[in-house]
Amino acid sequence: MNDTTWVWQYDQRIPSDPKSGVDAIRVLLEQLEQREWPAKCVFGIHMAMEEAVMNAIKHGNKRDPSKHVHVLVNLSETQFYACITDQGQGFNPDDVPDPTLDENLEKTSGRGLMLISNFVDTVTYNDVGNSVELVKHKQV
Amino acid sequence: MGQFECIESYEVDKVSVVKFVDEKVMDPGRIEQLGKELLSLTDEETKPNLLINFENVRFFSSQAINKLIVLDKRVKAGGGQIRLSNLRPEVRDLFNYTNLDSVFVIRDEEAEAIDSFEQD
Numbered sequence: 001m002n003d004t005t006w007v008w009q010y011d012q013r014i015p016s017d018p019k020s021g022v023d024a025i026r027v028l029l030e031q032l033e034q035r036e037w038p039a040k041c042v043f044g045i046h047m048a049m050e051e052a053v054m055n056a057i058k059h060g061n062k063r064d065p066s067k068h069v070h071v072l073v074n075l076s077e078t079q080f081y082a083c084i085t086d087q088g089q090g091f092n093p094d095d096v097p098d099p100t101l102d103e104n105l106e107k108t109s110g111r112g113l114m115l116i117s118n119f120v121d122t123v124t125y126n127d128v129g130n131s132v133e134l135v136k137h138k139q140v
Numbered sequence: 141m142g143q144f145e146c147i148e149s150y151e152v153d154k155v156s157v158v159k160f161v162d163e164k165v166m167d168p169g170r171i172e173q174l175g176k177e178l179l180s181l182t183d184e185e186t187k188p189n190l191l192i193n194f195e196n197v198r199f200f201s202s203q204a205i206n207k208l209i210v211l212d213k214r215v216k217a218g219g220g221q222i223r224l225s226n227l228r229p230e231v232r233d234l235f236n237y238t239n240l241d242s243v244f245v246i247r248d249e250e251a252e253a254i255d256s257f258e259q260d
Binding site (some may be wrong): 018047054105106107109114118 | 168206237243
């Protein structure tokens with residue numbers, strides 16, 4: 001069981017528009033900077049959250065204004081945790097083509113999932129594929 | 141006279157050098173505008189040579205990367221060349237992780253990047 005002591009939490013259902021996603025992420029970034037998380041960590045969390053939230057808005061909810069994205073973020077002194085859930089049909093991450101292959105390099109999609117996994121420590125999708133958990137530990 | 145909102149542009153040795161106005165290139169609306177402004181640099185150029193200088197860029201979203209990919213295709217289709225320079229380590233990592241450092245020619249400094257353009 002996770003006995004981490006969370007010192008800050010963000011728990012909001014945001015509209016399915018990119019501007020709302022950016023605003024939600026800004027709130028998180030302000031907290032990370034106030035709590036003096038290392039710049040490289042903040043960059044990585046920012047990148048992963050940007051991709052996860054935008055994926056939920058654009059691909060999960062198809063920007064449907066009747067749908068929302070649930071953004072839950074917990075911060076402890078040493079750990080970042082986020083759970084982003086959309087109201088879409090879900091997907092199988094294994095079905096996404098590898099964007100680093102030569103034939104996919106110049107495509108303008110498919111890069112987000114890979115960036116998420118490169119910038120946080122763990123990425124876990126639920127069975128449906130409409131919810132993702134991100135964890136990153138503060139590097140000192 | 142300023143015609144751009146999201147970029148600054150000047151010419152060095154027949155290379156159009158572009159810098160970003162925003163330190164954090166992440167706002168969806170600004171990125172759309174950025175994409176239009178970057179493409180406009182190729183409108184009147186035959187064989188456009190562009191250097192994108194990332195000085196002061198602290199964050200660059202994947203949507204912004206997509207705009208660069210579109211720009212890259214346009215530049216190369218016109219027989220031109222494109223270079224990137226002055227990337228902070230974290231931003232440089234983006235291109236590394238995505239293998240896009242095999243698509244874009246990246247140099248540490250602007251002067252070095254300008255020198256790397258192949259002459260006709």
